[in-house]
Amino acid sequence: MPLPLYLLAVAVFATGTSEFMLAGLLPDIATDLDVSVGAAGLLTSAFAVGMIIGAPLMAALARRWPARASLLGFVLVFAATHVVGALTTSFPVLLVTRVVAALANAGFLAVALSTAGTLVASDRKGRALAVLLSGTTVATIAGVPGGALLGTVLGWRATFWAIALLCLPAAFGVVKGIPARVGAAPRATAAGSSLRDEIAQLAMPALVLVMLLGALVNAATFATFTFLAPIVTETAGLGELWVPVVLVLFGVGSFVGVTVAGRLSDQRPGxxxxxxxxxxxxxxxxxxxLAAQPVALLLLVFVQGALSFALGSTLIARVLYAAAGAPTMGGSYATAALNLGAAGGPVAAAAALASGAGHLGPVLVSGLLVAVALLVALPLRRFVAPHVAQAVR
Known part of the structure; x- marks a missing residue:
């Protein structure tokens, strides 16, 4: 894999850390800015909505710019929002910065996913995607726990400053690692790909199918991941210090899963x-x-992290393949599928908690979502991935 892919993964690590870090910072933010914890939770929702809307919107706006200019601009805007967030004493201002940060993050990821396909051979998009997503998995392993620890010791504003500083080497990597003309939209436009043509790709059943499956699997992943803490402390009866340990185990599993799947998802996705x-x-x-059994819980969290990201990253790679006719917008379709799941899964899990299913409600939701994905995928397996029909016989 070319070096520029790993430099892009550094930026994905920074943005991934920012996306997930608020879970451990909301009480302090609420106290400092004099709002309720529930109101502070809007920061997470605003980021998710910004990601869903921002992926196609930012990709469409940036499609005529060279990839390096787009990526650099998105990283610098992302850094600036965290500087403003670290300085503000106004909750509405902080809320706006999260929306803008999400738009920049969505734009960066959409362009990065499209650019990754131009940096490797046409049959290695899955491996390229695995390298990019490794930035997200490392964020869950080190970035999120590190951000929570930094926030505990120095306050939540220090975490925002840290994210802004982390964007600087990412920006340097974009400048030095991405060739000036790689992924430039004018080249795609010259080949006859207009924005209308690329949007029209969304009418393709195969593309819609893999986007739906990717969203369902990612929703299942985040339904349980978001509510792991009460499962650890209430269901398994472990102390609060075990929560970051379990989150790290999930992150390590996700890194293993996305790495292994990256070697299979191109030629043998089935x-x-x-x-x-x-x-x-x-x-x-x-x-x-078995969640009440601590040893079983720890083992299964690792395994589920690996399987979730192996399957999820493979399906998102199929989005890139199915959207081959959308060279500048395909990455935004993959990003939208990811974030529809990331936003919808926790909502469904929260509803399960409120319905009286208890702390295991989110796990049941995850199982149901994967079951639906399988019921859809298996009868239509020939449209999901090459050779999948043979793989399931």
Missing amino acids: IVIAVGGPLLLLGWVALAA
Whole structure:
């Protein structure tokens, strides 16, 4: 894999850390800015909505710019929003910065995903995607716990400053690592790809199908990931110090899963889907049944992290393949699928909690979402991925 991909992964690490870090900072933010914790939770929702809307919007705006200029601009805007967020004493201003940061993040990821496909051979998009997503998995391993620790010791504003500073080497990497003309939209336009043509790709059933499946699997992942803390402390009866340990285990598993799947998702996606999908479903069922056993919980969290990201990254790679006719917008379709799941999964999990299902409600939601994905995917397996029909026989 070319060096520029790893430099892009550094930026994805910074943006991923920012996206997930608020979970441990909301009480302090609420106290400092004199709002309720519930109101502070709007910061997370605003970021998710900004990501969903921002992916296609920012990709469309940036499609006529060279990839390096787009990526650099998005990183610098992302850094600036965190500087403003660290300085403000106004909750509405902080809320606006999260929306703008999400738009910049969505634009960066959409362009990065499209650019990644131009940096490698046409049949290695899955491996390129795995390198990019490794930035997100490392964020869950080190960035989020590190941000929570920094916020505990120095206050939540210090975490915002840290994210802004982390964007600087990412910006340097973009300038030095991405060739000036790689992924430039004028080249795609010259080949006959207009914005209308690229948007029209969304009418393709195969593209819609893999976007739906990717969103469902990612929703299942974040439904349980978002509410792991009460499962650890209430269901398993472990102390609060075990919560970051479990989150790190999930992150390590996700890194392993996305790395292994990256080596299979290009040539043998059917194996990952046909084997990983049922195993993922069984894993959620096992977690719901065994979550009260600490050892089983720790093992299953690692396994589910690996299976979730292996299957999810493979499906998102299929989005890039299915959107080959949208060279500048395909990355935004993949980003939108990811974030529809990331936003919808926790909402469904919260509803399960409120319905009286208890702390294991989110796990049941995760299992249900994966089951729906499998029921959709298996009958239509020939449209999901090449060779998947043979893989499931």
